[in-house]
Amino acid sequence: MRQLIAVLSTLLALTWLGGAYAAEKVWPELAAAREAVLGEDSALLGDEDALSEAIIELIRAELHRVQIAVERWGVDNSPYPPAELGIYPLSVNQLVHPWAEYDDESYIEPGFYANPLSPGEEGQPNAMCVPFGWHDLSPGNFSYLTQINEYTGEATAYVIVGYGPTQASERDLDGDGLTEGAVIILVGGNPEWGESLTLYDSGRRLELRLAELRAEE
Numbered sequence: 001m002r003q004l005i006a007v008l009s010t011l012l013a014l015t016w017l018g019g020a021y022a023a024e025k026v027w028p029e030l031a032a033a034r035e036a037v038l039g040e041d042s043a044l045l046g047d048e049d050a051l052s053e054a055i056i057e058l059i060r061a062e063l064h065r066v067q068i069a070v071e072r073w074g075v076d077n078s079p080y081p082p083a084e085l086g087i088y089p090l091s092v093n094q095l096v097h098p099w100a101e102y103d104d105e106s107y108i109e110p111g112f113y114a115n116p117l118s119p120g121e122e123g124q125p126n127a128m129c130v131p132f133g134w135h136d137l138s139p140g141n142f143s144y145l146t147q148i149n150e151y152t153g154e155a156t157a158y159v160i161v162g163y164g165p166t167q168a169s170e171r172d173l174d175g176d177g178l179t180e181g182a183v184i185i186l187v188g189g190n191p192e193w194g195e196s197l198t199l200y201d202s203g204r205r206l207e208l209r210l211a212e213l214r215a216e217e
Contacts, residue, residue, distance in 0.1 A: 127141055131204070
């Protein structure tokens with residue numbers, strides 16, 4: 001258990017990814033993470049701590065891939081070239097919806113990735129975007145939160161929060177006295193940093209205390 005807590009603490013660093021960095025680094029890590037958890041000859045099956053660590057690494061790798069899809073959507077749909085004027089999906093549904101102009105392909109497959117903590121056919125995408133916070137649907141899934149420009153109504157920044165096997169976490173992101181089980185936090189765009197960050201979660205307004213994470217970049 002000490003090993004798992006140490007991993008959780010390490011993984012809760014804020015991660016910034018540019019498209020080029022993500023393309024170069026994520027794919028080998030993703031393949032290795034999937035093999036560690038889903039591989040038929042996995043040596044981790046008898047070691048609960050090692051398996052938990054491998055599951056966390058897999059969730060992190062899969063969510064880096066989700067972030068790549070968000071960033072690609074932003075590149076294709078932002079009306080202005082400068083990055084500081086970019087926009088992002090208001091909903092992750094926009095990533096899985098097929099677009100006729102791209103031969104009905106989507107930015108990422110429906111289901112996003114195979115959640116290693118959810119029952120279902122092994123290897124089949126079944127992850128979900130869930131409401132922020134720890135609840136029955138959290139393990140292995142993620143929340144997609146947006147910062148909205150008050151003048152245009154567009155999403156100009158986003159936060160992806162990925163949840164691990166348990167509620168154990170180093171941080172209480174919304175200051176309600178309870179940890180959320182976050183094992184990775186990915187931020188993109190140009191958030192308006194302050195003491196707290198105002199974000200929207202499928203109709204809910206949230207105030208998250210993420211400013212301290214910026215220093216860990």
